[in-house]
Amino acid sequence: MQIEKGQITAIKVHTCDPSQWVNKYADYLYGYTLSRINDEELARDLVQETFLAALEKAEKFEGRSSESTWLTAILKNKIIDVYRKKSSGLLKRQEARIQAQDLDDFFEVDDGHWKAQHRPQAFGLEADNPLLGKEFNHILKECMQKLPALWLSVFTMKHMDEETTEVICSELKVTSSNYWVIIHRAKLNLRACLQKNWI
Incomplete structure (x- = not known):
């Protein structure tokens, strides 16, 4: 036409x-x-x-x-x-408790990846089994709810909503360094919870 x-x-x-x-x-x-x-x-x-x-x-x-x-x-x-x-009101209390040097025990300083001796073990979800996946997701959800509110917010925005670090820091009013500490702490807590509750 x-x-x-x-x-x-x-x-x-x-x-x-x-x-x-x-x-x-x-x-x-x-x-x-x-x-x-x-x-x-x-x-x-x-x-x-x-x-x-x-x-x-x-x-x-x-x-x-x-x-x-x-x-x-x-x-x-x-x-x-x-x-x-x-997360408002929790930020100052949590910042006071966060110690960045603790993270050096678990993560590489230069890139933030797990150190070899602390790397999470396989959870047995490598096979495509919908029932295992559903059960794992249920346990993961329960473990996530045990995180402090600020940590849960940061982790969810980063790993579920795939927001950028800048957006998360701006929206939740956290500094970039605190953001990385929170992400690492959330991962450590989730790892411990999953290893305890996932057989």
């Missing part, structure tokens, strides 16, 4: 349909939230808050992304707010 000079072309713009959000996206958004917060009531509340916030902004939805992506982005910001609230 040729377009002649002065001819106006119609561009298909995605519009949002709030009446379909619950049916189309509630289960996905709830699962997304629950995997990061592990609190069913709070997860339901955050999904509802996401729908309300999106409803208020529905006229501004430009359709440059899908509704699902747009709603997930709104939800993600709400989850970060929860992380921030959980």
Whole structure:
């Protein structure tokens, strides 16, 4: 099809349909939230808050992304707010307890990788067994919930949401050096918990 000079072309713009959000996206958004917060009531509340916030902004939805992506982005910001609230006030107390020299026992100073003698052992998940994977994920989730709130927030943003160090430090108001100490401490705690509870 040729377009002649002065001819106006119609561009298909995605519009949002709030009446379909619950049916189309509630289960996905709830699962997304629950995997990061592990609190069913709070997860339901955050999904509802996401729908309300999106409803208020529905006229501004430009359709440059899908509704699902747009709603997930709104939800993600709400989850970060929860992380921030959980970790505020804990930061100074935890910073006082964190001793970076303890990490030298377990990690290489130059690259932060495990030292050979402290490297985690295989957990037996090398074979593709869905039942083992499901059980392992359940234990991992329980171990993650034992982490202090700030550590859980940092670890989740880094390893589940794949946020950059800069974003995590900015959102949770931690310094870069504290961020690395928290990540290492979280890994040590998770390792110990998994080795204790995973047979």
